[in-house]
Amino acid sequence: MCAAYELEKLGIDSVILEPAATAGGRCMTIRGGDKIVETTGATQTCEFDKGQYFNPGPSRFPQWHITMDYCRELGVEIQPFVNLNENAFYYTEGEDRGPLSGKRVRIREAKTDLRGYTAELLSKAIDPEALDAPMTAEDVEKLQDYLTYEGGLNRRSKKYEGHARRGYDSWPGGGFDEGKLANPYALQDLIQAGYGNYFHRANEVEYMSQMFTPVGGMDKIAKAFEAKVGSKIIYGAKAVEIRHRSEGGSRIVYEQDGQKKEMLGDYCICTIPPTILRKLQTDFPFQMKAALNVVPFQNSGKIGLQFKRRFWEEDDSVYGGISWNNLPIGEQWYPSNGFFGKKGIMIGYYIFGPISDQVGRMSPQERIEFALSHGEKVHPQYREEFENAIAFNWATTPHIEGCLAHFPKAMIKTFYPLLINGDKETYVAASWASHVGGWQAGAFEAARFTVKKIYDRVTAA
């Protein structure tokens, strides 16, 4: 749809063959009443309350993604997506995880303690010569000053002795409630628990503060594009062959209502996921087919759990954000919308690769049990408050059959160009054939790159 929209701007007409009954692909939002049928036949009907929703595919974007620009351009209202909430939890367990194994720890606690101890260590050990950097005595003093701030060190002793940043045992209030600081955890315990290796989950440039999401669900973007190019879409049209025409141009054979039909065009932009594209009959040359075969298009699974009440807000003062763990569920997300609402949708797992394949082979009911049995370790209220769920699995989603790929770096100079440069009049444009794999922005970027290529050819002709 993005390509059609951009082509239209350039005065180039297009037709979109959409195998599903609605457009948008992985840009999807599930609400009460929606029916999810998998390729296996497994069927779920969403029982979410009115106003509740969840995005099984993309659900957030950073400020630098072109997704922001399209939201602006198409009039899609956005709101902050709470990605990092330091009031949320880390949870790790296992024999090698030390004394904190099986305990949940607030992110603010782990962060303040680890940064504090490492600042203390460095403050004591500082040797600027080791850095091959010219540092005067004054610079070193300023560095020490920075470490004192950064670590929250005792100004006199340069020791980390805990800090209000980690939170209180009892919080400051009125009267004589001056607040009682909690004791820091021991460095050794924190290191063994391994919390520090989750910090970067909110630091990478894709996840940096602040992230955003459309108000009301990610499919607002799909709907906004559909409003622009909907008249070009043939719904329920499943491509089965991608052919070259001897006179130039493309010929697409597709099935609609059980009938084989044909669509002729000067160019073809193919956005079909590699798992499906591999199975189609195409005139692609051998190398291009080989390139398609190396794309590690992996599965992903996400579950939306509706709870009777927002215990994470009411009991734990966690408003939005993510708790990370080393359980098979990986992450637990709290909604960034509807704060103070009676009910709410948590994302109970967000998994990729082999574990998602394994969970994807379970029945929807078993997937729910998988989410609950692990998730209740972090939130004991789970069983009591659980109401219903949608357990989404991309590998068994019709017309998509997978979720995302980052094109292997080792093949970016060899196979990758074969895809994006296309074959004759046929181009591949998709997030997995871009440098922004795994993000909706990648699909937009790939579309724009391809549109530019076609425009150049059309205008040169």
Next chain:
Amino acid sequence: MCAAYELEKLGIDSVILEPAATAGGRCMTIRGGDKIVETTGATQTCEFDKGQYFNPGPSRFPQWHITMDYCRELGVEIQPFVNLNENAFYYTEGEDRGPLSGKRVRIREAKTDLRGYTAELLSKAIDPEALDAPMTAEDVEKLQDYLTYEGGLNRRSKKYEGHARRGYDSWPGGGFDEGKLANPYALQDLIQAGYGNYFHRANEVEYMSQMFTPVGGMDKIAKAFEAKVGSKIIYGAKAVEIRHRSEGGSRIVYEQDGQKKEMLGDYCICTIPPTILRKLQTDFPFQMKAALNVVPFQNSGKIGLQFKRRFWEEDDSVYGGISWNNLPIGEQWYPSNGFFGKKGIMIGYYIFGPISDQVGRMSPQERIEFALSHGEKVHPQYREEFENAIAFNWATTPHIEGCLAHFPKAMIKTFYPLLINGDKETYVAASWASHVGGWQAGAFEAARFTVKKIYDRVTAA
């Protein structure tokens, strides 16, 4: 209002003497058409467009503040307040600020570089024995692993060589746009610029991710309380004397419509700011007056600048958050609401203490020039896009005459109890007489503490 609301719950009636025409005090939101008259006579009429607003007083709260609970209880809708936006800027200038002086640097750049270099330094220098902590060889390996993640170090060399977290010179996209990493700044330059000393501004427990704010303006909280206890409020009633009655109870002399009136009560909860309370005639004992005199109730100033367009969003991809600088303006805030809107209100300075006194003595027009002349160093679009402003100064705000105080720690065991324990039937309850000074939550906490005290006396009697 909070005290009246809580007393009502306990079956205790109350009357509120409110000197202003509206209730809420510093919990205020300014919108187009509002007229601000200072004690000096200086007058400003707000020319903001419809839908634009700014909170001159409290404007955000962390998840642990009781303010959240009152929002829930009173049905005040909240939204995320973007406090930390790593896409915003640091700006420092001065002879001792090194080669980055006068340049704006993205927070993500400064943070990634500083954390990277310090992780590298520590990785090389690590000496766990210096920490008096028991660390096995395996622990040290895990610590090294953490430092590699945290600093974004080269896994092999353990050196910091820049990282995608800091952003790109050209961002990854479609086709062959694989992204070009920007070079890191030198450690020495960063240290001299002093950016690291701003990190904690978003780390302290009051400012930790994620913060919140009411949808539509902070005065939604005041209005929500007013909806509950408005019938108890006598508006335009300015207390001038606080007296004990010989038979027990309090007698308040107040002026209304130029007339002196009296209000008798069993108890008095005084929320008048110390700058004004000091000037009233009271029966407070000498020590309590002395306590009032030591409260360092300081001024604060905040300016709301309406710009013709959101250049921070359109040109710089900064959606909400704060840029910090070492200019006299201190901070620049971007709105957390109305993203993609045509116009927007930035907070052009947020200043305290002596600098705010100095700016407060300026005319509103001079204050605007103060904000623009410094702010344009970070955002050169300022002059071109500026439209109008409200330059708020608390020290010259009628019935308030100041902004906030943190009760001096050294006097918390001596003078502070004299205030909160009150005198006979009169109590002082205010943010500056709580352990949450400078925050709206402090006023609520103080109110609840005092209500509890009165309830205990009433029920014991």
